[in-house]
Amino acid sequence: MNKDLDYIFPDPPEGVDPRALDPERIPESVAIIMDGNGRWAKKRALNRLKGHKAGIEAVREAIRCASDLGVRYLTIYSFSTENWKRPEDEVVGLMDLFAKTMLAEVDGLHEEGVRVRTIGDLSALPAETREAFDEAWEKTRDNDGMTLVVAVNYGGRQEILRACRGCMREAVLLGEETGEVIEPTEEMFERGLYTFGMPDPDLVIRTSGEMRISNFLLWQIAYSEFVVTDVLWPDFNRYTFLECLLEYQGRNRRFGGVA
Missing domain, CATH: 1.20.5 (Single alpha-helices involved in coiled-coils or other helix-helix interfaces)
Incomplete structure (x- = not known):
């Protein structure tokens, strides 16, 4: 673990004890299916793109928390091959959001030693979006901290x-x-x-309470542990992450063997 638990979780909500987390059993690889941006926006009478923009802070929070805890790989499911079926204005807005966010965040990620890479078919992305991801990879490829894996146009x-x-x-x-x-x-x-x-994900987290894999890492998650939280993605924070990790640490991973 890179930092003290009191530093990472300075103000835990009632009933959530960061000290119950075993620093020696932090998963090496965590993957997150970020779901619920649209529902978050709908509850507030906002358009869906506002929900995606609100989810950026949750992404920042997850990256910071995972890196501080010593997670080596954090994979975030940003855009699937099926998401092209969404309304055109939403897709165009998402592509623009990806490019602007990546360019705005890459210097900070680089300073933290985070390495940024992508998985998926980037050839189908708009040039501006593709170039932003390429630039992030080139800038951070030699870093030796946590690897942030962005799954974009991935299936x-x-x-x-x-x-x-x-x-x-x-x-x-x-x-x-x-x-x-x-x-x-x-x-x-x-x-x-x-x-x-x-490495294959040790833990897969899905937000918004949906019980689906959604065409995500189908080969790699053969023996991953799944934790589903009802929290909508824009409301996801380090304490939600902590609760997911505590549930993960309460599991007995057998990989098909006998307990």
């Missing part, structure tokens, strides 16, 4: 298809070189994943 099924194609190509090429029939392996498959070289 789990599409990633699996991509990995299958790469796996088959590798097997065919190796077969041509050796003159043997090469069976694809799990290792070959994983080399085609966007997340190659990263």
